[in-house]
Amino acid sequence: MRSFDYSRLxxxxxxxxxxxxxxxxxxxxxxxxxxxRQKPVELNRLVEIAxxxxxxxxxxxxxxxxxxxxxxxxFQEKTTPRNRDEDEIMGYRDVLNTxxxxxxxxxxxxxxxxxxxxxxxxxxGFSYGGHFKNVQNYINETKPDGTVVTRFMPxxxxxxxxxxxxxxxxxxxxxxxxxxxxxxxxxxxxxxxxCIHPFNDGNGxxxxxxxxxxxxxxxxxxxxxxxxxxxxxxxxxxxxxxLEESDAGWHEEKNDPMPFIRYMLQVLLACYTExxxxxxxxNESRNGSTxxxxxxxxxxxxxxxxxxxxxxxxxxxxxxxxxxxxxxxxTEEGVIIREGTGRNTFYYRADSKKFSSxxxxxxxxxxxxx
Numbered sequence: 567m568r569s570f571d572y573s574r575l576x577x578x579x580x581x582x583x584x585x586x587x588x589x590x591x592x593x594x595x596x597x598x599x600x601x602x603r604q605k606p607v608e609l610n611r612l613v614e615i616a617x618x619x620x621x622x623x624x625x626x627x628x629x630x631x632x633x634x635x636x637x638x639x640x641f642q643e644k645t646t647p648r649n650r651d652e653d654e655i656m657g658y659r660d661v662l663n664t665x666x667x668x669x670x671x672x673x674x675x676x677x678x679x680x681x682x683x684x685x686x687x688x689x690x691g692f693s694y695g696g697h698f699k700n701v702q703n704y705i706n707e708t709k710p711d712g713t714v715v716t717r718f719m720p721x722x723x724x725x726x727x728x729x730x731x732x733x734x735x736x737x738x739x740x741x742x743x744x745x746x747x748x749x750x751x752x753x754x755x756x757x758x759x760x761c762i763h764p765f766n767d768g769n770g771x772x773x774x775x776x777x778x779x780x781x782x783x784x785x786x787x788x789x790x791x792x793x794x795x796x797x798x799x800x801x802x803x804x805x806x807x808x809l810e811e812s813d814a815g816w817h818e819e820k821n822d823p824m825p826f827i828r829y830m831l832q833v834l835l836a837c838y839t840e841x842x843x844x845x846x847x848x849n850e851s852r853n854g855s856t857x858x859x860x861x862x863x864x865x866x867x868x869x870x871x872x873x874x875x876x877x878x879x880x881x882x883x884x885x886x887x888x889x890x891x892x893x894x895x896x897t898e899e900g901v902i903i904r905e906g907t908g909r910n911t912f913y914y915r916a917d918s919k920k921f922s923s924x925x926x927x928x929x930x931x932x933x934x935x936x
Contacts, residue, residue: 567725568817570736570758576745584824587831588749594838595786601845602787611882612791612844617641617666619793619879621658624774627799630654634875634909653689661685661775666790669782674738676730679764682775686768694766698726703763718813720763729762741784748784753830754823755780760809761816774798777830792837792844804829844880857884861892865902871914 602609618641625631630651632640639645640656647653661682665672672678684696694700705718721729737755740746756773763769778789788794798805812826855863860881865872877889893913896902902913 567729568721568761568819570733572736572740572746572751572754575740575750575754580750581824581828584750584828584831587828587835588747591749591786591831591835591838594788594835594842598788598838598841599785608883609791612841613666614641615879615882616789616791616793617659617662620662620778620789620795621655622796623793623799624771624795625651625655625658627795627802627805628770647689650690654687657686657689658771658775660688662778665775665779665782669779672779672783674734674780674783676727676734679730679734679772679776683765683768683772686771686775692767695768697766698730698764699723699766701766703766703769705763717810718761718816720761726762726764730759730764733758733762748780748786749831749834750827752777752780752784753827756830757809757812757823757826758816761813781834786834788834788837788841792841794833794837797833797836797840801829801833844882857888858892858895860884861889862896862901865896865913865915868915871912873912 618637621641622634622637632652632655636645636652637655640647640652641659647656664682664685672682680696680698687695700723702722703720704716705720707715707717709715733755737751740751741748756777759776760769760773765772774795778794781787781789781794808825808829812823813821815821860883861877864877864880874886874890874893877893878886881889893902893904897904897913900916903916904911904913906912
């Protein structure tokens, strides 16, 4: 059976880009820690937004969805789940809350991982919640022509309990020795966890919850304020591609986790960058900027289209009604353009359309000359 020896990571020659990513994240962590100490109350709204986005995104990756309105109502406990998808969404919310509130009391041991899995699926009534798999599972890929190809076969059910035990022991021992940076060790653990695929269902969601837990336990708290799961969902294809690269040769202990490590570091840095952007907008509010000024700054710096919900999430220091009023004023002034109706409403910068029109005019003139 596959063994787990993380001491090999210590002797590995790391690419410069990975070393740079680790250094940048360390710097971001220091700046975030300082801001949290100075302004903890102002970040409460970010926490609630991140919880909703994390739950929605992680389940969406697995094809488990509900509407945005239902999601908010479920989180605010203004309604109850009405189908299996919503039961699973609420289970994710429950475990997410547990990790946010009690991460320091959750050791990385098989019994605790099983309890988290139990809570993830407890609302569904599935009998296998909180138990390791009892049937062989496969990681399959569906080709464009509809044929299904087995991309990876995880460890057999009979070997799973020992594999998870050995994985946790290896991780804890490596962390205790402090020779390997946690930012390298955590994604390696997650890659191995996904290769074991220890459960009949919920492996992907559990891997993302464990990622948050492991980061929390090493002081990387950005996932409390910015959704790591949403960043993964936005780059889902790369997520799966780097996992496939990193699990090649896994059973023979010849795999290279570097592609997945690099990807997760990029995800984490993107989350820290987004945190600093939102904090910057909060500082604008404290410095006397009006809601209009803050929303205009967001719009001026935003590439592509955006929704009112995007602005609310990125500008936590101002309320929803102020955001909508500012968007209305910016639209009337011709700074941004609004399209769509109701839930399909979105905005984009007017200068982007003007530039596109100018390019089209230039090409029309060139065609005329030709």
